[in-house]
Amino acid sequence: MSAEASDLPLYRSIAADLQTAIERGDFAGGATMPSENELTARYGVSRGTIRQAFAFLRSTGVVSSRRGARRQIQGGPRVQSMTELVSFSRWARSVGEVPSSRTLNARVVPAPALVAEKLGVTEGANVFHTERVRLLGDAPTLIESTYYPEALATLIEAIDLDTQSITDRLGDHGIVFASAEHAIDAVAATPREAELLGLEPGAPLLRTIRRTTDPAGAVLECSIDLSPGESIAFVVRNSLAAGGTSRVSSRSEQ
Structure with a gap:
């Protein structure tokens, strides 16, 4: 981390660096943070600066502390950064989970309007x-409904969808998922969706509609993912210099 190059105060830069490490899965929820001495040596700053960084993280609910005990990372939803494009399987392993799947459908269908x-x-x-x-351990975490161009059907049909990542296996054939656009909103679980996720009908779900392209801009997939809010949280970082985030009416995605 080049804290000196940041416009933020030094303790805020260190806090941001630690939060990024937490979001990346370097530490599991409930784990203890490195000691003040370790972080003082790592960042080359005083203990007072590290304490300020911890105080900021505590004020935002990222860590908790008790007198005489190491700071702990607060438990909660598994956090996925929106600044990095990774498959569900790879992200799950990065946060210390064992990913798996239960396949419900895999077939050629007519494209609905939104997918088309x-x-x-x-x-x-x-x-x-x-x-x-999609499961983390034995817990159903996500309903993933993904549509691909028909030209990819033969390759995907050869994949063990319950144990393998489609993104990773297509990558073995030189098909690279390079860029994605995400639209995120909240919806109520239908009776079928609730049963699949172990929820009550009408429970709130986070819906992500993702369009992914290869390095040349060719569209590879349209995925509509549904997850309980307590299972996965997304983190988006933005700044005045980057204008890539916009608000649109959710009605345009129906």
Whole structure:
């Protein structure tokens, strides 16, 4: 970390660096943070600066502390950064979880209107659809409904969808998921979705509609993911210099 180059106060730069490490999965929820002495040596600053950084993290609910005990990372949803494009499986392993899937569907279907728009095909055109419940350990965490161009069907049909990552296996064939656009909103769980996730019908879900392209800009997938709010939280970092985030009416995604 180059804290000196930041416009933030030094303790805030250190706090941001530690929070990034937590979000990346370097520490599990409930784990203890490095000691003040360790962090003083790591960052080359005084104990007072490290204490200020911890105080800031405590004020934002990232860590907790008790007198005479090491600071602990607060438990809660697994955090996924929106600044890095990684598969569910790779992200799960990065936060110390064992990912798996339960495949519900894998077949060619007519493209619904929203999917057709995202994939750049005509409505009703053939696309390949996979629907999986993604699990962390034994806990259902995400319903993943993904549509691919029909040209990828043969490659995806050869993948063990319950144990393997589609993104990683397509990468073995030189198909690279390079860039993604995400639209995120809140919806109520249908009876089927609630049953799959072990929730009550009507429970709030976080819906992410993702359109992913390869390095040349060709569309590779449109995925509609549903997750309980207590399972996964997304973190977005922005600044005055970067204008990539916009607000749109959720009605345009229906």
